[in-house]
Amino acid sequence: MILKISTTHQPTADLGYLLHKNPTRLHEETFPFGKGYVLFPEINDEKAEAALLLDVDPVGLVRGGSTYDQYVNDRPYAASSFISSAMLAFFSTAMSGRSKERQEVADQAIPLQFELPVIRMRSGGDFVRSLLEPLGYELEFQPVGGKYFNLKGSIRTRIRDFLTHLYILIPVIDDDKHYYVDRNEIDKLTNRAKDWLPSHPMKDAIIQKFLRYDRILTKEAIARLAEFEPDLDEVEVPGTDQEEKIEKKISLHTQRLEHVTAKLAELGATSVVDLGCGEGRLIQLLLKQRQFKKILGMDVCVRSLEFAARRLHLSDAGDALRNRLELVHGSLMYRDSRIAGFDAAAIVEVIEHLDLPRLAAFERVVFEFAKPQNVVLTTPNIEYNAVFETMAPGQLRHNDHRFEWTRAEFQAWCDSICQRFGYRVAIEGVGEPHPEYGSPSIMGVFTR
Numbered sequence: 001m002i003l004k005i006s007t008t009h010q011p012t013a014d015l016g017y018l019l020h021k022n023p024t025r026l027h028e029e030t031f032p033f034g035k036g037y038v039l040f041p042e043i044n045d046e047k048a049e050a051a052l053l054l055d056v057d058p059v060g061l062v063r064g065g066s067t068y069d070q071y072v073n074d075r076p077y078a079a080s081s082f083i084s085s086a087m088l089a090f091f092s093t094a095m096s097g098r099s100k101e102r103q104e105v106a107d108q109a110i111p112l113q114f115e116l117p118v119i120r121m122r123s124g125g126d127f128v129r130s131l132l133e134p135l136g137y138e139l140e141f142q143p144v145g146g147k148y149f150n151l152k153g154s155i156r157t158r159i160r161d162f163l164t165h166l167y168i169l170i171p172v173i174d175d176d177k178h179y180y181v182d183r184n185e186i187d188k189l190t191n192r193a194k195d196w197l198p199s200h201p202m203k204d205a206i207i208q209k210f211l212r213y214d215r216i217l218t219k220e221a222i223a224r225l226a227e228f229e230p231d232l233d234e235v236e237v238p239g240t241d242q243e244e245k246i247e248k249k250i251s252l253h254t255q256r257l258e259h260v261t262a263k264l265a266e267l268g269a270t271s272v273v274d275l276g277c278g279e280g281r282l283i284q285l286l287l288k289q290r291q292f293k294k295i296l297g298m299d300v301c302v303r304s305l306e307f308a309a310r311r312l313h314l315s316d317a318g319d320a321l322r323n324r325l326e327l328v329h330g331s332l333m334y335r336d337s338r339i340a341g342f343d344a345a346a347i348v349e350v351i352e353h354l355d356l357p358r359l360a361a362f363e364r365v366v367f368e369f370a371k372p373q374n375v376v377l378t379t380p381n382i383e384y385n386a387v388f389e390t391m392a393p394g395q396l397r398h399n400d401h402r403f404e405w406t407r408a409e410f411q412a413w414c415d416s417i418c419q420r421f422g423y424r425v426a427i428e429g430v431g432e433p434h435p436e437y438g439s440p441s442i443m444g445v446f447t448r
């Protein structure tokens with residue numbers, strides 16, 4: 001079976017750098033289901049093409065105790081989840097968005113095409129259109145017999161999005177999977193597809209098929225992806241007009257960030273440090289208000305900071321922005337003079353990512369050493385999880401959350417901070433409250 005990937009981006013030789021594969025070599029891997037190869041059949045002035053070839057051993061599959069009961073099956077030639085497994089092995093760096101030699105190209109939307117010479121489109125062409133067209137693909141497909149088609153698509157997007165689209169959607173189109181589906185699959189989905197799946201109109205069907213209709217895993221994945229709901233101002237929803245967009249429910253995270261921005265303004269802060277700033281979404285809102293004259297973002301994750309720098313257009317910023325905004329790499333586990341002396345600190349949905357035993361270090365770093373005049377801190381309210389129908393009891397909202405608190409636990413923690421470090425606190429809910437379970441998030445506003 002084959003997947004072909006091509007681009008007319010200039011210079012065409014960039015494709016090798018983007019895929020992290022030397023085009024002059026044959027790349028080979030051995031899989032439980034057979035052998036895989038990546039090669040570059042064509043690189044000329046106009047076009048570069050890479051091919052992922054799988055030599056599936058149908059007899060070995062049966063002998064190896066896979067679910068196949070027939071020696072004769074379509075697996076050797078029709079694209080399937082084996083392609084996804086092989087993509088992960090060959091292209092994982094490209095799928096994560098990194099390129100050692102051509103990062104600026106990896107970050108750009110470039111013209112890309114794929115061709116799957118044979119794929120089973122079990123649910124038909126309209127279904128395939130509903131998966132790929134909302135992402136921006138132009139499609140062409142020709143029947144090659146029965147439910148098998150030659151499928152081609154072209155798009156302008158970043159290489160990482162293109163590869164993760166194929167990685168997730170090929171098994172969804174084929175509607176079959178050749179390995180045991182477990183919880184790890186949820187991580188693959190949420191990690192690989194978080195940039196585009198949360199806003200995809202067929203999100204639920206994609207998740208369900210990717211997870212082989214496992215009801216519990218599907219529910220969990222839908223709940224986790226809800227954390228990545230997109231900002232309205234960032235996502236162009238194809239085919240919807242402005243009014244529909246405005247009426248669409250504002251995501252919880254956007255509400256939270258707007259609430260925090262309003263609170264910081266109300267406190268009269270002019271200098272703000274955003275601790276655990278992540279991808280810079282709060283900073284983007286703060287920059288819109290002139291009142292905030294000095295903004296510092298800090299995070300422990302370099303990749304998030306790179307993302308933030310791009311979101312905030314720091315690389316081509318003029319002096320005005322550079323004087324106003326800085327992003328630094330650092331950890332809330334260590335005392336750091338760079339974060340001291342601010343009117344206010346924002347700490348939005350960060351503490352639940354810290355191991356509980358290390359929270360004491362965080363408390364001293366922020367409230368004893370950095371000592372901002374005000375601290376606006378939010379964290380999920382675990383009681384509200386009962387409202388998310390898709391969540392299992394005891395499940396936390398995100399796979400990286402180390403804990404989530406009830407409103408009473410949060411209140412007790414805030415009180416102990418105040419006692420030890422000389423702050424007073426006002427606690428509010430963030431987001432539409434439930435009569436019994438309260439708001440989805442809780443916010444403590446500390447003042448010294």
Ligand code: SAH
Nearest residue numbers: 276277278299300301331332348349350353
């Ligand atoms: N405040 C952002 C991001 C929340 S996600 C927002 O609301 O959009 C939590 C962030 O905390 C992640 O970006 C993570 O990298 C960061 N983080 C986790 N542990 C940290 C630590 N020890 N020091 C600094 N940042 C940390």
